[in-house]
Amino acid sequence: MNILVVEDEPNVSSFLKKGLEEQLHKVTVAYDGVMGTKLALENDFELVILDIILPQINGLEACRQIKRFKKELPILMLTALGTVADKVQGLENGADDYLTKPFHFEELLARIKALDRRRMTVFPGTVFSVGDLTMDYYAKTVKRNGKIILLTVKEFSLLEVLMFNKNRVLSRAYIAEAVWGINFNRGTNLIDVYINYLRTKIDKGYDHQLIHTIVGMGYMIKE
Numbered sequence: 001m002n003i004l005v006v007e008d009e010p011n012v013s014s015f016l017k018k019g020l021e022e023q024l025h026k027v028t029v030a031y032d033g034v035m036g037t038k039l040a041l042e043n044d045f046e047l048v049i050l051d052i053i054l055p056q057i058n059g060l061e062a063c064r065q066i067k068r069f070k071k072e073l074p075i076l077m078l079t080a081l082g083t084v085a086d087k088v089q090g091l092e093n094g095a096d097d098y099l100t101k102p103f104h105f106e107e108l109l110a111r112i113k114a115l116d117r118r119r120m121t122v123f124p125g126t127v128f129s130v131g132d133l134t135m136d137y138y139a140k141t142v143k144r145n146g147k148i149i150l151l152t153v154k155e156f157s158l159l160e161v162l163m164f165n166k167n168r169v170l171s172r173a174y175i176a177e178a179v180w181g182i183n184f185n186r187g188t189n190l191i192d193v194y195i196n197y198l199r200t201k202i203d204k205g206y207d208h209q210l211i212h213t214i215v216g217m218g219y220m221i222k223e
Helices: 010-022 033-042 059-069 084-092 105-120 153-164 172-180 190-202
Strands: 002-006 026-030 047-050 075-079 097-100 127-130 133-136 141-144 147-149 211-214 218-221
Touching: 002 010, 002 033, 010 026, 026 033, 033 047, 033 059, 047 059, 047 105, 059 075, 059 084, 075 084, 075 105, 084 097, 084 153, 097 105, 127 153, 133 153, 153 172, 153 190, 153 218, 172 190, 172 218, 190 211
Parallel strands: 002 026, 002 047, 047 075, 075 097
Antiparallel strands: 127 133, 133 141, 141 147, 211 218
16 A cells, blocks of 8 residues: 555654555655645545644644545544544544554554455445435535535444445444444444434434434444
C-alpha cells in the first residue's frame, strides 16, 4: 500500500516508516498537520496514519479537511489520547479506525489489513438499495423515497455495513469489527447509540421501519 504517516515525533515516525517498509509498503512521512493534509489531498495514498497532537493544525482538523475532499481515503488515528471521549471525537471527525499509543506493531498491521479489506469490498458505481432507501457508495449519498439524508462519516459506514448485508442479522461483534476496527471495546454502548442515530434519520416519520433489533442476536436492515 501507499501510506502517508503524519507524525511529529521523529522516533515514532522513523519506527513506523521502517516497520511498514519492511512489510513492503511505500511510506511518506509528514511532520505537521498542514503538510500532512496537503500531501494527502495532492497524492494518491491508500491509507493515512494520523496523530492528533500535531504542529500547525491538529489531527482532528486535518482529518476533517482530508475527508471533505477524499471521503473514500481511509484514515487511522494513532495517538496517545485514549479515553472513550477521545475515540468518539476522532471517529466523529472522520477517522475510520483509532489506535492508542503505546501500541503493538502486529496490531497496527492487522488494523491496516482490515481497512484495506473494507476499502476493496466496494467498487465505483456501487449502489445499495433496501426498499425505498438507496446509497450511492462512491458519491457518498443516501436517499429515502428520493429525499437526501445527511449522515456523519461513522453513520454512513454503519449504514453501508447494514445495507451490504441486508436481510442478514449482524452481531454487535461483527459490526464493531467492520465499522470501528478489530479491537473495538465491545463493553460500550456506542453501537447501540449509532443504531439509534440511524433510526432517527432513516426510519423516523415512515410507517415502514427498515432497521430492526433482533433480541439477543444483533441488528439487521430489511425491506
